[in-house]
Amino acid sequence: MGRYLFRLPDIGEGVAEAEIVAWHVKPGDRILEDASLVDVMTDKATVDMTSPVAGLVIAVSGEIGELVPVGSVLVEMEIEGEGEAEALTEPAAPEPVPTAASPAPPDPPIGAPAKPPVAAGTQGAPTAAFATRAVGNAPPAAPATRRRAHDLGIALQYVPGTGPGGRITSGDLDRYIASGGTIATSASAPVQRDGISETRIIGMRRKIAEKMQDAKRRIPHIAYVEECDLTEVEALRADLNAHRKDGQPKLTLLPFFIRALARVLPDFPQINARYDDDAGVLKQYDAIHIGIATQTPAGLMVPVVRHAEARDLWDCASEVSRISAAARDGSATREELSGSTITITSLGTLGGITTTPIINHPEVAIIGPNKLVDRPVVQGSFVTVRKMMNISSSFDHRIVDGYDAALFVQQLKRLLEHPALIFMD
Incomplete structure (x- = not known):
C-alpha cells in the first residue's frame, strides 16, 4: 500500500489560489477513479476536481470558504501499490465503533451506486426539545x-x-x-421574535461582495439618468417578432441597446475602456465587448457578448440568450465571463423608476435600463400615452467628465427614440 497526495492543480489564467466551496469526500471514504473530490472556485468559475486514482481517503485539507494556493495538498489517500509520497498528516481519528448488537455495513466507494442510508442509533442521547409522532398516533397523557x-x-x-x-x-x-416550544396564540396577537441567524458569506456570494466593495472603494461614481421615449422601438420590436423567420430568436429590448451602444461608442473611446488604476493606464478598445449582468442561482454573473460591433440585431439576440443560459446553468467558460469593455445591467419588469448601478471594475461605465411603462406625455398641444423608460448610467469620474457622460447618453437616447438610425450608416 502507498500514499497519494492530490494537490490543487494549476488551473491557468494566472490563478494563484482558489476557494473551497464544497467537499464530496471525507476521511474513511473509499473512492473510485474519476470520483468527485472537491469543488473549488476561481474568479467566477467553479471547477469540479476529480480523483485520478482509486483508494481510501486518509485526510482532507481545507475548510469550506478557505482560500488555498495552487499546489496545496487537498486530499491524502491510501492506494494500491507504492504510491508517490509520504504521509503529510496524521490519519484522522477513527469514528466511534458501532456496538456488536448493531454492526454498521461498510460504506460503498465514492462514485459507486449508493445504498439506502441506515439511521444511526440514539442510545444515550438527550431527549430532543421538539418531537413528532406518526399521524393518528395519539400522544399518551393524563x-x-x-x-x-x-x-x-x-x-x-x-x-x-x-x-x-x-x-x-x-x-x-x-x-x-x-426549551423554546411554541405556544399557540390568536392570529391577531403579535408574537415577539428574538432569533438571530448567521450565514457565512462564501463562494460566489463572497466573490460578488469583494468585487462590489472593490469597485465602490476604487471608483468615484457619477450617476446620470435620462428619460427616453421607446414607443417607436417597441413597435419595431413587436413587428420584427411577429414576422421573424424560423430559427430567429424572439427579440427583447437588450439587442437594441447593444446595437445602439455599438453605434455610439466609437465616438466616445474613453467610455469603451478599462482603467488599470494601479498602473495608471487607460486601455481604450476598438472591439466592443458588452457584459450582460445576469442573475443566476449562484448569484450575479456578467457573461460577455463579444464583438458587438460585428453583430446584427438577430445575432445579438441569439448571443445574449446563449451566454445568459450558460451563466445560469453553470456551463459558461472563463472567456465567456471576462473581458467586457462596458456592461448593461437590467432588472427587466422589476426595473423600477431609476437605479444607481455599480461599475464593473475595471470598466469605466455601466448602463442600466429601467422598467418600460405607459406614461402620459405632452406632445405639442396634446397629451398622449407613450412607452417611456428611464435609462440609468454610472461613469468613472476619473476618466469620464460629466459633460461627456451626458452627451454620450443623449446620443444613445437619440438612437433608441428613432431606431431607424441604428441601422443607417
Missing part, C-alpha cells in the same frame, strides 16, 4: 395534563414524553416551554 396543554395552547403531538411508555407529564410541558 386528562389533567391534556387540559393544561389545551389551556396553554400546546399541541401534545410535538412534546417529548419522559413517562412510562413515552407518557407526557406536566413536567414535560414545563421543559417543552423552557
